[in-house]
Amino acid sequence: MTRRRTPRNSVIRLTTGNAARTLNHPLARREPVLALDFGATSVLVTTNGPVTADDLKFARQLAREAHRFARSVERSFYGLPDGQGVAA
Incomplete structure (x- = not known):
């Protein structure tokens, strides 16, 4: 990994387990979406x-x-x- 240019001001820890899963949504007419689900919490990664x-x-x-x-x-x-x- 490369060295960070800016210091972290917060960290969110999401742990894996039987409720954790990942899903890729390659949408044809929109930006792709990667979903990281951790039970009741979901993180979506997409482009702008x-x-x-x-x-x-x-x-x-x-x-x-x-x-x-x-x-x-x-x-x-x-x-x-x-x-x-x-x-x-």
């Missing part, structure tokens, strides 16, 4: 109008970091550094 190069850059960064997050969860779940093993 027609898709731009900055939007594409952010989407690729989001996908890369989500993949890294998934690998970290897998390693923790399986308990092995390479993420290859059997769940306890």
Whole structure:
């Protein structure tokens, strides 16, 4: 990850569990929407109008970091550094 340019002034923590899910809504005539649902709380990620190069850059960064997050969860779940093993 790159270093932040501005300090954080707030943090919202949303934890996963059996109520957490993600949904992609690739709308044909509107901006795409990514929904992150955490039970009663939902976060929608979308663009601010027609898709731009900055939007594409952010989407690729989001996908890369989500993949890294998934690998970290897998390693923790399986308990092995390479993420290859059997769940306890």
